Amino acid sequence: MFLEINNIRKSFGESENRIEVLKGINLDIERGEFCVLLGPSGSGKSTLLNIIGGIDSPDAGYISIDGEKTGEMKEKKLTLYRRRHLGYIFQMYNLIPNLTIRENIEVGAYLSEKPLDIKDMLQTLGLYEHQHKLPNQLSGGQQQRTAIGRALIKNPDILLCDEPTGLCGLHKNISLLRGSLHFCSRSSKSIS
Numbered sequence: 165m166f167l168e169i170n171n172i173r174k175s176f177g178e179s180e181n182r183i184e185v186l187k188g189i190n191l192d193i194e195r196g197e198f199c200v201l202l203g204p205s206g207s208g209k210s211t212l213l214n215i216i217g218g219i220d221s222p223d224a225g226y227i228s229i230d231g232e233k234t235g236e237m238k239e240k241k242l243t244l245y246r247r248r249h250l251g252y253i254f255q256m257y258n259l260i261p262n263l264t265i266r267e268n269i270e271v272g273a274y275l276s277e278k279p280l281d282i283k284d285m286l287q288t289l290g291l292y293e294h295q296h297k298l299p300n301q302l303s304g305g306q307q308q309r310t311a312i313g314r315a316l317i318k319n320p321d322i323l324l325c326d327e328p329t330g331l332c333g334l335h336k337n338i339s340l341l342r343g344s345l346h347f348c349s350r351s352s353k354s355i356s
């Protein structure tokens with residue numbers, strides 16, 4: 165099993181403000197599988213992705229990648245795991261405002277040992293003619309495709325996508341990543 169999500173529990177807040185968000189999530193995902201996580205707004209999809217991505221930690225349970233538990237990795241190893249194996253498309257894009265579109269995508273390439281080609285990526289995403297602009301000069305969809313490019317160019321083993329509506333119609337990119345694991349979250353509301 166490549167990715168094992170075992171009995172993950174997570175709460176936020178204290179005493180009467182405490183909310184139990186993840187109540188024992190179990191999921192096994194093989195290499196190359198495409199998995200979509202559906203649930204109403206506030207049900208904990210981003211929280212689970214953050215835990216898989218090593219950005220947040222669970223109260224109980226564990227995540228195991230290729231037989232290794234992320235909770236048992238030392239900080240340096242966890243950083244390397246995120247850098248080398250993980251692509252994360254954030255819901256809020258998280259682009260660097262004073263870097264151009266090309267530079268924002270290149271950040272992903274610098275973090276990878278096996279990056280894809282920047283020119284191909286810009287062309288596939290329809291961003292080639294916008295490459296020298298800053299994020300605030302682009303539409304929301306173009307900004308999201310920049311965030312997608314930054315994650316895809318790493319050619320990661322695991323691609324975590326939080327509400328990746330911009331991935332629709334980008335099948336060429338998906339085939340570039342054949343063999344990787346894709347794990348996406350979408351609110352059920354946005355699907356209906």
Ligand SMILES: Nc1ncnc2c1ncn2[C@@H]1O[C@H](COP(=O)(O)OP(=O)(O)OP(=O)(O)O)[C@@H](O)[C@H]1O
Pocket residue numbers: 176177183185203204205206207208209210211212255350351
């Ligand atoms: N750092 C935090 N501190 C306190 N509460 C939090 C924190 N992060 C998330 N929550 C709460 O946990 C719940 C789950 O949030 P989460 O962002 O995981 O939901 P989601 O399913 O991704 O929602 P959406 O589809 O709207 O993006 C929400 O009630 C949210 O308010």
